[in-house]
Amino acid sequence: MSLVMDILTICAVSAGALFFLAGTVGLLRFPDTLTRLHALTKVDNLGLGLIVLGLLPQTSSVLFAVKLVFVWLLVQLSGAVVTQLIAGAVRHHGADG
Amino acid sequence: MPAATALEATTADGALLVRAIILPVVGILLSFVLGGRYAERIAAFLLPAGLCVACIVFLKIWQSETSLSYIVGNWKPPLGITLRADGLSVAMMVAMAIVICLIGVFAHANFDSRVASVETRAPMVFWVMLMAISGAMNMIFFGGDLFTLYVALELLTFAAVPLVCLDGRAETLQAALRYLLFALLGSILYLVGTALLYGSYGTLDIVLMSQRVQIEPATLAAATLMTVGLFAKTALFPLHLWLPPAHAGAPAAASAVLSAVVVKGSFFLVVRLWFDAMPGLLSVAASQFIGVLGASAIICGNIVALRQKRLKLLIAYSTVAQIGYLFLMFPLAADPLHLQYGDVLTGGMLQAISHATAKAAMFMAAGLVYAALGHDQISELGGIARALPMTMFAFGLGGLCLIGLPPTGGFLAKWLLLEATIATEQWWWAIVIVAGGLLTSAYVFIVLSRAMGPPSAPLILRAAVPKYQEVAALGLALLSVLLGLVALGPIDVLQVGRPEAPMAWLR
Amino acid sequence: MPSLLLGASVFVLLTVALGLFAILRRSADVDRLMAVQLLGTGGVAILLLLAVATETPSVMDVAVMLALFAAFAAVAFVRDASGASSEVRGE
């Protein structure tokens, strides 16, 4: 059982880390601000999400697990709002902000 | 644990020390809730109460000839904090309490909080900050722990900076900003030192530290950084640039507090550091270097003061010079061959106290002149001595004290320092002291002769000066003169709690 | 398992660092803001990994703290942008 869990953890955390890499590459390569913003949201959603998913089997208590999910939700919320705000600013002032 | 910790306990009257610190804190908290209209009344009650406590502590220590200590929360150092009062602290405490009280009397005219029907800005800020300064000074005098002293130092900074720019003009704001940056740099350097010392000795308690301290790289680095930081706060010579604009730009009562009281706080910490926390660590070369800084301050400060056109700036530059005298005690006290330790410390402290009284009187006098004339151009002071005789008399007496003429406190202080230069065969400092006195007498004479001369145009006083303000200034000036008489009386109190001789030389 | 999680945290730190430099090289303010956002998320991930790897639950509170404060830079920035374009209320 614990082996399955460990494999799950390894897969999910690695995948999450790869999404961080992918998001970063996107930030580097994408041509304009809005598409770079898009890459950033992928990091927020999937990168952190997968890492949290991978960490869940390793937690020792329920409270711990709840906190993990809570952190993820919090980042979702603030990430979404921040991208909205940035996008709005870009629309108002052009990419130079 | 060393034996001394086991012995140390709260002494019978130690609780007085806590009272001296709590009183101002209570005043600040009360003023916030009751509002600025009551701030002055609270201060009018609490500052004299603080003076009473100070006098009681002074008498106890003078009579019993032992220091007081109080262990806060019954947690002994190194874990807890101890408050200690020795001769140096009580002498300074009483002097500062008197000066602050008289400044309070003087400030009533400018910061009367009851004239308006609602809370107003300047009175609220001034009175709360005045109480905060008195509390912070007490904390600095009693604090037995280097980190507590850091907090006290910050308390002093935050109380002093807003006083500089109370009138909100651009140039005073600039001065306040510069002062704040210097002060913050000073306290952060001090903080680095406490970190390193804690890392080396596992305590920040001054007495424990003095038992454990050794000459090693970390300690020397810590001591250097702390000293430089405190120099910046005290405005010793190359780090003095913030002082003249800040002290000259503030309202008269605030200038008096800043010049007379606030700079003494960081100076006192330098003394604590080198003579109590790390006795004997000061090398001869380092002490000579500090002496050179002090000497440069005396010469440069006085020369620049001589060239000032405005009275308040002249007094501010004279503060730079007088601070220099304070640091002459380091080369004189650190001389390894002659143990003139005690007398030199006494001289230094007397200089601090007499400068406090004289300088406060002079700033008040300058403030009154400004109020009466609407300017403080020295060249146009003619006739003011006839219009405000008491004020100019106070200014003159303060000037005598700064010059160091007998029987003033300044004379006694400089005499003790001069004696030490002879005893330790360091004649070069004697030249500086005498030259400084001559330069000081030159600018005091210039101001007085202008003031007594005839006016160029018929003198019109813009405002009547309240009598009690003049009396407050004169009172302080008389105190600075009478201070010379302490030689007959309680001067021994300064030696209470001093070790017989600096220990490290004997090691 | 702890060493794997630590390794993952090193990986995330390095990618975040890479992204950080790239974004900070650009001169537009919006890109700089994205750097803050990226590091906020990356920092949360790193702290979570550290918390589990070293079995110190309290580290997770630090992650919560970062997540709570991550939005603030953007809020302050947009406040500036909208303040510059139109009248700020009350002034």
Added chain:
Amino acid sequence: MNAATLFGLCGAALVGIGLYGLITNPEPLRKILAFNLLGSGVFLLFGIIARRAAAAGLGGDPVPQAMVITAIVVAFAATAMAIALVQRLGDETGQASISSDSSETGEEKS
């Protein structure tokens, strides 16, 4: 070299960097920022001293840690006061020379 020493060297370097910024940067706001950097370097020194003294089942000596918390709050208060001063100064001097600075705002963003 252990972790404590590494972070200690980092703290020492930050003190140097912050001090440099405080001395050489003419802009008050940048000076304030440099002061904060300098402060955080000093706090790190406290941190490594605490870490170095780990004992009794604790990851570090709690006494310096508590001191850092106190010092961080004090540093924040100092920053707030300094920034308020800078802004008031800007208001006072800005009113005198509003015309001269309007041309520079666009340039700074590019």
Added chain:
Amino acid sequence: MSIASVFDVALVALILTIGASAILVRTAFAAVVMFVVYGLLLSMAWVRLHAVDVALTEAAIGGGMTGLLLLGAVARSRSVNVDSVRVGYPLRLAAGALCALVAAGLAVAIFYPPAPVPTLAPMVMENLPPSGLGNPVAGVLFVFRALDTLLEKVVLLLALLGVWSLAPDHAWGGTPGLQVYARPDPTLIFLAQLLPPVGIVFGIYMCWVGAKDPGGAFQGGTVLAAMWLLVIVAGLQKAPAIGRLWLRVLLVTGPVLFLAIGLAGWVFADAFLAYPAGYAKPLIVAVEAALTLSIAVALGMLAAGPPVRAQQQ
């Protein structure tokens, strides 16, 4: 080299680079953004130094609140651009040499720790049980060095009064000049409605957990302050006038309670700031709760700046 040390080396390198560029970068805005990033990195460093209490404080105050203050200042100073005359090259060189000397001196000082490293950790742990606290840092702050903590609250109040003192005379007693949105922004309002309840719960949790785990009044208070500021910035609530009685009362509640309990210790435990045996924990928790509120209000008002508008009667 273990993985942990690879992490540490990478973190230190990143901190130093970001820190140096915060000083050297050209525009003030870029520097402030760097500083915010720097604050985030630093809280990771504190985690690595096993100082979670400090990491929490640094994340909240060092990165969050200071960043907010600096960003706000940069935003306003843009319209009044300061002409940045660079300091001359020789002076910069001299300053660089001096700073390198200081850094090197410090590096030497910490490179050679004393042979048995002095520590108070065992003494703290030995004396902690009577207080009923589980968090040694809270023990130091509220039991052993309570005087420092009390005085620091006074420092905070003085700094606040100092900030207020920069108001023009006519605005005294009025509302602070915290910049709010001109137009209500739906996204921001959404955030300001959703985040504060979460933040408030977390702030209270921080304060409550501080007795046994990392956390406490400072960290909790900062979170509450941040949430308050968010609500004000979004325009959902107005910043209070500084003359308000409730504001003043909240500001002093914590210090007053602390002082009162300290004075009660004089009577009941025969020393100022000592706690009577058996009552230590409830008393400390009460003090922390009151302090959390006071700190929240003080930090929030500090960040909000001096009053600029007279209060409408």
